[in-house]
Amino acid sequence: MPPPFCGTSPNGTRTRACARRRGGRCPRCRRLDLPVATPVFSRPFATREGTTMAVEFSPEAAKKIEQIAARYPWKQAACLPALHIAQKEFGHLHDDALRAVAAALDLPYAHVYGVATFYTMLRREPAAPNVLRVCTNVACMLRGAYDVLAALEDKLGIRRGESTEEFTIVEEECIAACANAPAIVCGTRYFLDVVPEQVEEILAELRERPRPESEVV
Numbered sequence: 001m002p003p004p005f006c007g008t009s010p011n012g013t014r015t016r017a018c019a020r021r022r023g024g025r026c027p028r029c030r031r032l033d034l035p036v037a038t039p040v041f042s043r044p045f046a047t048r049e050g051t052t053m054a055v056e057f058s059p060e061a062a063k064k065i066e067q068i069a070a071r072y073p074w075k076q077a078a079c080l081p082a083l084h085i086a087q088k089e090f091g092h093l094h095d096d097a098l099r100a101v102a103a104a105l106d107l108p109y110a111h112v113y114g115v116a117t118f119y120t121m122l123r124r125e126p127a128a129p130n131v132l133r134v135c136t137n138v139a140c141m142l143r144g145a146y147d148v149l150a151a152l153e154d155k156l157g158i159r160r161g162e163s164t165e166e167f168t169i170v171e172e173e174c175i176a177a178c179a180n181a182p183a184i185v186c187g188t189r190y191f192l193d194v195v196p197e198q199v200e201e202i203l204a205e206l207r208e209r210p211r212p213e214s215e216v217v
């Protein structure tokens, strides 16, 4: 097993907490007299190269990330919730948003980029306020998901992956509602056992009360 993340901060210092975790000795530098690093959230956000970033977390979001990171032995474990917070804060996960997450958690940009591009609920592109995630995985496909998807596309005049002012359609993998297939999720609102005739009703409900994905965190 590789040695655990040793708590090295962007400016090269190592944290005392790291030394304590390993019984008083850092697994990488093997030294005991480690300087205490400046707390992450008291520094201006900066990339590893030291350039100031174009976006910064609000104090509330920064505090929330700090609290989440404190629950785990390594900040890397907080990457996913931090990305959700960044998406809520910045609208979508553009490069600067990823840099802000990397700086907040002392992680390499490449790691944050890898996580952000793995999960479909993390968006690298802007989207409409309502993102309709239509599951077409096996259970939903067998129960008519493609008919529902086609009905949505016809009604909105767009194809999957495209957006109107109000809606984005995404063809999604399993959204954990197989017992009530076919299913659509929008924010935290699940539509279950959907039939094409229901599409208009679903759109009307979401126009009345939008369900942005930011409500997830």
Ligand code: FES
Binding pocket: 135, 136, 137, 138, 139, 140, 141, 173, 174, 175, 176, 177, 178, 181, 182, 183
């Ligand atoms: S296959 Fe559609 S929710 Fe699981």
